[in-house]
Amino acid sequence: MRADALKRREHIITTTCNLYRTHHHDSLTMENIAEQAGVGVATLYRNFPDRFTLDMACAQYLFNVVISLQLQAISTFPTDPEGVWTSFNQLLFDRGLGSLVPALAPESLDDLPDEVSALRRTTEKNTTTLINLAKQHGLVHHDIAPGTYIVGLITISRPPITALATISENSHKALLGLYLSGLKHGMMANIGEHDGKS
Known part of the structure; x- marks a missing residue:
């Protein structure tokens, strides 16, 4: 692929990722994406013959970004455990x-193309390494599993509901601090035991 064509393809991917941060996946059409990327619809379809192909290209891009951040955090963790851990989570949070x-996850992980599945496995392996490093330095409680950590981070980094965003300034980002603090203390063993009790 020529350098200009590759640059155009990468621009379409990053534009699509940026759109998914602020728009619901199903509210966007290929025409919307082409317009925002500043390319013709024919050019978009020439690069990505259907929406799934575009989504998987975005997923591949996202995994590569996360893996790069993970490797950087793993290599520098011993120098400043709390600073590296906080910064790493802030970067993932800020990237939406x-x-x-x-937006990019299919209904079943079995539907991921092989190259994307391989990146997902690498991400999971690196997540486990990071969680173990964080546990060694008292930043994550021993009862927190890697899956619980990542689902929690995904959940709190969703954009706030517009009507709720006015309740407290920067409340969305404040959730990250609360979340990281909660990771240190672990899960409440008796949560749910008092349901229905006076």
Whole structure:
């Protein structure tokens, strides 16, 4: 692929990811995406013959970004455990993980193309390494599983409901601090035991 064509393809992918951070996946058409990317619809379809192909290209891009951030965090963790851990989570949070993952995830992980599945496995392996490093330094409680951590981060990094965003300034980002603090203390063993009790 020529350098200009590759640059155009990458621009379409990053534009699509940015759109998914602020728009519901199903509200966007290929025409919307082409317009925002500044390319013709024919050019968009020439690069991505259907929406699934475009979504998987975005997923591949996202996984590569996350893997790069993970490797950087793993290599620098011993120098400043709390600073690296906080910064790593802030970077994922700022990149709109909570919007992008639901938009790009198929109904079944079995539907992921092989190259995307391989990146997902690498991401999971790196997540486990990071969680273990965080546990060693008292930043994550021993009862927190890697899956619980990532689902929690995805959940809190979803864009706030517009009507609720006015309740407290920067309340959305404040959730990250609360979340990281909660990771240190672990899950309440008796949660749900008092349901229905006076």
